[in-house]
Amino acid sequence: MKTELPLAEVYAILEPGPVLLVSTAQDGRANVMPMSWHTMMEFEPPLVGCVLSAANHSFKALEATGECVLNVPSAELLDQLVGCGNSHGDQVDKFARFGLTAVPSAQVAVPRVEECWANLECRVVDRQLVGSYNFFVLEVVQAWRDPAATAPRTLHHRGYGKFMRAGEEIQTGSAMR
Template identity: 35%
Template sequence: MRTNLPLDKAWKLLNHGPVTIITSAHGGKSNVMAASWAMPLDYDPPKILLVLDAAAHTRELVDASGEFGLQVPKRRIAEETVGVGQVSGRDEDKFARFNLKTFPAQKIAAPMLEECVAWLECKVIPDATQRYDLFIAEVVACYFDADRFHDNQWDFGDDPQERTMHYISNGEFFLTGERFKVPTIEE
């Protein structure tokens, strides 16, 4: 079940460094791509930092629309995650090719993907993009899978298919792993 998260807590959905999937739409076209270089940047207003290569089709759509969806995929769609990172959306509809199920976003035009554990809807803050391919974006809506995120923290349970992934290279990932706690100074 998707549940809204207060915007000032949006960083908690990305702070464990997972691979992400970017969705974009403009002018009747939409695209999807994998992205490993996304991170939380600020709390209020919530911002994220994302790298999108100038040659990417998604970049064209984001440049034109000024917005994008940022999703944290589950292990169960690892093959699709690699696939959308290797195939160009200029050549074909990646949503159809990889049989990706979508739903409408709350505040942006880009479609959002099912089979994820977190979703952030983002609007680009102009100026950092051209020279370094960096996108700073404000999070305008965020939500999570209530089975995997509760009490303001992740709980992936025992099913590895429900965990998030960390990309290494050449189609290899690490799964989010064992949870443990280290006492803090206050404890």
């Protein structure tokens, strides 16, 4: 028999995808924070919707510059990801503190995180829901991936300090290419 689930725990069931490390930069200072509230919105051009709390240093930078990088870590970066989430970008250089390497991007003035297996350089293309929901629509303008990472084990946030690693990859007869 099922039991009632507190509404504050619904997000842990519906988390859309892997936890990302979002890098931003403003006034010559780079920052990185974990984010799990994102969704694909379109294939081409690739559009990603995401929510950042207005209380975060990264929100202010993204709002001001309109640029970020969505860095996709594998499970091996769990400690760095949690460390970045438990510290404040206006108080500490998270790249230095957590041993992350900032490398220049090609299309945006925001560094990529070298240790992540994929990096998506983005520009904000729609701010209509920022005021109401802190929801940005990003267009991916350049994408990078490590060809050696064939089936990376990504992290998925389950709430309250719990994560799940992506599991076995299953191939089906999908018509999508």
